[in-house]
Amino acid sequence: MSKEQLMSQEERSFQDYLGKIHGAYSSEKLSYFEHNLETWRQLWRVLEMSDIVLLITDIRHPVVNFPPALYEYVTGELGLALVLVLNKVDLAPPALVVAWKHYFHQHYPQLHVVLFTSFPRDPRTPQDPSSVLKKSRRRGRGWTRALGPEQLLRACEAITVGKVDLSSWREKIARDVAGATWGNGSGEEEEEEDGPAVLVEQQTDSAMEPTGPTQERYKDGVVTIGCVGFPNVGKSSLINGLVGRKVVSVSRTPGHTRYFQTYFLTPSVKLCDCPGLIFPSLLPRQLQVLAGIYPIAQIQEPYTAVGYLASRIPVQALLHLRHPEAEDPSAEHPWCAWDICEAWAEKRGYKTAKAARNDVYRAANSLLRLAVDGRLSLCFHPPGYSEQKGTWESHPETTELVVLQGRVGPAGDEEEEEEEELSSSCEEEGEEDRDADEEGEGDEETPTSAPGSSLAGRNPYALLGEDEC
Numbered sequence: 068m069s070k071e072q073l074m075s076q077e078e079r080s081f082q083d084y085l086g087k088i089h090g091a092y093s094s095e096k097l098s099y100f101e102h103n104l105e106t107w108r109q110l111w112r113v114l115e116m117s118d119i120v121l122l123i124t125d126i127r128h129p130v131v132n133f134p135p136a137l138y139e140y141v142t143g144e145l146g147l148a149l150v151l152v153l154n155k156v157d158l159a160p161p162a163l164v165v166a167w168k169h170y171f172h173q174h175y176p177q178l179h180v181v182l183f184t185s186f187p188r189d190p191r192t193p194q195d196p197s198s199v200l201k202k203s204r205r206r207g208r209g210w211t212r213a214l215g216p217e218q219l220l221r222a223c224e225a226i227t228v229g230k231v232d233l234s235s236w237r238e239k240i241a242r243d244v245a246g247a248t249w250g251n252g253s254g255e256e257e258e259e260e261d262g263p264a265v266l267v268e269q270q271t272d273s274a275m276e277p278t279g280p281t282q283e284r285y286k287d288g289v290v291t292i293g294c295v296g297f298p299n300v301g302k303s304s305l306i307n308g309l310v311g312r313k314v315v316s317v318s319r320t321p322g323h324t325r326y327f328q329t330y331f332l333t334p335s336v337k338l339c340d341c342p343g344l345i346f347p348s349l350l351p352r353q354l355q356v357l358a359g360i361y362p363i364a365q366i367q368e369p370y371t372a373v374g375y376l377a378s379r380i381p382v383q384a385l386l387h388l389r390h391p392e393a394e395d396p397s398a399e400h401p402w403c404a405w406d407i408c409e410a411w412a413e414k415r416g417y418k419t420a421k422a423a424r425n426d427v428y429r430a431a432n433s434l435l436r437l438a439v440d441g442r443l444s445l446c447f448h449p450p451g452y453s454e455q456k457g458t459w460e461s462h463p464e465t466t467e468l469v470v471l472q473g474r475v476g477p478a479g480d481e482e483e484e485e486e487e488e489l490s491s492s493c494e495e496e497g498e499e500d501r502d503a504d505e506e507g508e509g510d511e512e513t514p515t516s517a518p519g520s521s522l523a524g525r526n527p528y529a530l531l532g533e534d535e536c
C-alpha cells in the first residue's frame with residue numbers, strides 16, 4: 068500500500084470508528100476522548116517502531132488509564148511486550164500500590180508491572196498538610212532521584228534476554244545512584260560538566276510514515292522503548308527520571324507533549340515519548356474531571372465534582388476550612404459542596420470582580436485543580452481492597468516499597484517547594500498559557516510555610532475512607 072492509500076484508509080476507518088461510537092452511546096455517557104486522527108497516528112507509529120511498549124498510568128486511578136483494547140493490540144496483534152508503569156506512587160499509600168500491582172498481574176497475565184515515581188517521598192514521614200499549597204520543583208540532579216529505573220531495567224532485561232546488550236543502561240543507573248548519593252547538590256554545574264548525555268531526535272514527516280508491524284526488532288542492537296499513556300500521567304517526567312536530567316518539558320496542563328520524540332538513553336537504549344491520548348470510555352463526568360481527563364476549564368458546573376471529592380476525602384479538614392455559617396467554629400455543621408467552595412473562596416480571598424462577593428466558581432475550579440495535581444490526593448482501590456487491607460499492609464512488597472522510597476527521600480537541595488498562588492480561571496488553560504504553565508527548573512525561591520498546621524503530623528492517606536473504589 069502506498070503512503071497516500073494508507074493515509075486515506077486510516078482516515079476512512081477513523082471516521083467509521085467515530086461514527087460507530089457516537090451511534091452506540093449518547094454523548095452524556097461517553098467520556099471526553101481523542102478525536103484528532105493525527106494524535107492517534109502518532110500512537111500507531113510509536114507502537115510500530117517500538118520493541119517494548121511502556122503504558123504509563125497514574126496510581127491514583129490506574130484502571131482509568133488502562134485501555135484493555137491497547138493491551139490486546141500490543142500483546143496480541145503486534146506481539147510486543149507491554150510494561151505497565153504504575154506511576155506517581157508517591158501519591159498513594161504503599162499497600163494500595165502493591166494491591167494494584169497484583170490486581171493487574173491477575174487480570175492481565177502478559178503484563179510486566181513496574182512501580183515508578185519521579186518525586187519519591189518517605190511514606191514513613193508524616194506529610195505536612197501545608198504541602199497542599201506547595202508545588203515541588205525539580206532542579207539539577209533532582210531527576211536522578213526517581214524511583215523505578217532499576218525495576219524497569221530488570222523488566223526490560225527479562226524481555227530482551229540475549230537480544231540486546233543492556234549493560235550500558237545498568238552502568239548508567241549505577242552512575243546516577245552514585246551521583247545522587249555523593250553529589251553535593253549543586254547539580255546544575257555538574258550537569259554542564261557532564262555535557263549532553265542524550266541524543267534527541269526531533270521527528271520529521273518521514274518518521275510519521277508507517278513502517279508496518281513487521282519491522283525488524285532490536286534493529287542495530289538498539290532496543291526502542293515507546294512511552295504511551297493518557298495525558299498528564301507523567302510520561303515526560305518518567306523520561307527525565309530515566310535520563311537523570313530534564314530533557315523533556317513537564318507541565319501540569321494535560322496534552323503538553325504534542326509530537327513524539329526519541330532520546331538515546333544509552334547507545335543501545337532509545338526512548339520514544341508519545342503525546343498523551345485519551346481512549347473513549349463510559350466514565351462518569353466527575354471521575355473524568357478528577358482523573359484529569361476532562362479539562363477543568365470546560366466544566367460549566369464544577370460543584371458536583373467537588374462534592375464527589377469531598378465525600379471521599381475530608382477536604383474541609385485538610386484545608387482548615389471554616390463553615391460559612393459557623394458562628395462557633397468548634398460546633399459541628401453539615402457541609403455541602405457549595406459550603407466548601409464558599410469557605411475556600413473566603414480563605415483564599417477569591418472575590419467576584421463586580422460585587423466583590425466570594426467567587427465560589429473560582430474556588431471550585433481551584434479545588435479540582437488541587438485534586439488533579441495530587442495535592443489533595445484521592446486514590447481508588449481495586450475491588451476487595453478494604454477487606455484485605457491488613458494483608459496488603461503487611462505484604463513483603465509493601466515493606467520493600469516503603470524502604471525503597473525512604474532510601475531515596477527526603478528531598479535535598481535538588482527539590483524545592485514553593486507556595487503557589489492557586490490558579491483557577493478558565494483562560495489559564497488557553498493556548499498561550501500552556502507554555503507559562505510549564506513547570507520550571509532552577510527556581511530558587513525560599514520555601515514558605517503555610518499558616519495553620521494543626522493537622523501537622525497526620526498523614527492525609529490515613530484519612531481516606533473505605534468506600535472509594
Ligand SMILES: Nc1nc2c(ncn2[C@@H]2O[C@H](COP(=O)(O)OP(=O)(O)OP(=O)(O)O)[C@@H](O)[C@H]2O)c(=O)[nH]1
Nearest residue numbers: 184185299300301302303304318319322323324343
Ligand atoms: N506526585 C508526582 N507528580 C508527578 C510525577 N510525575 C509527573 N508528575 C506531575 O504530573 C504532571 C504531568 O507530568 P508530565 O510528565 O508532563 O506528564 P505527561 O504524561 O508527559 O503529560 P502530557 O504531555 O500531557 O502527555 C506534572 O505536574 C508533573 O509534575 C510523580 O512521579 N509524582
